[in-house]
Amino acid sequence: MGAARQAGSRILLVGDAAQLGSVEAGGAFSLLVKDRGDLVAELTDIRRFASEWEKAASIELRLGNKAAIDDYDAHGRITEGTREVLLDAIYAAWKNDVDAGKSSLMIAGDSATVTELNARARADRVLEGTVSNDGLLIADGQTAGVGDEVVTRQNNRSSRPAGPGSRTATAGW
Numbered sequence: 001m002g003a004a005r006q007a008g009s010r011i012l013l014v015g016d017a018a019q020l021g022s023v024e025a026g027g028a029f030s031l032l033v034k035d036r037g038d039l040v041a042e043l044t045d046i047r048r049f050a051s052e053w054e055k056a057a058s059i060e061l062r063l064g065n066k067a068a069i070d071d072y073d074a075h076g077r078i079t080e081g082t083r084e085v086l087l088d089a090i091y092a093a094w095k096n097d098v099d100a101g102k103s104s105l106m107i108a109g110d111s112a113t114v115t116e117l118n119a120r121a122r123a124d125r126v127l128e129g130t131v132s133n134d135g136l137l138i139a140d141g142q143t144a145g146v147g148d149e150v151v152t153r154q155n156n157r158s159s160r161p162a163g164p165g166s167r168t169a170t171a172g173w
Helices: 002-006 028-034 052-062 068-074 083-099 111-128
Strands: none
Touching (some): 083 111
16 A cells, blocks of 8 residues: 555555455455454445445345345345246346347356356357357366357466366366
């Protein structure tokens, strides 16, 4: 921080150490907080939500106030259904976004469900001709080919393929 101050700059840490880690990126803020000892960083301004009710509800939920769930329910933000119905809804929302040219992620609570959603998306994209059927075997046992978008959960720059002629990629979905 001294170097930044000396250069006339400032360092702005953005994040919430109590928030679950992001699937796509993240984790750096919690690492910074963990290493600061008694100097605890605290989220003071919420910019992620446009609605005031959602800003307030997110704070209450973070603090463990279960009554905040009622706010989400009152605003139609809770959906219930069987696993299959909910996975179909997640997939349909993602597909609509992608077809509209938007950037979109499907997020699930466990790796098996992520793998299932990824396999479904890839199979449809192969049928559409936007992704090649052939490719490299990746960490979760799926194939990544030309046209696939790979989002990693962990970057390990020292990872290398298994050996000469290896067709195994080190990145995961």
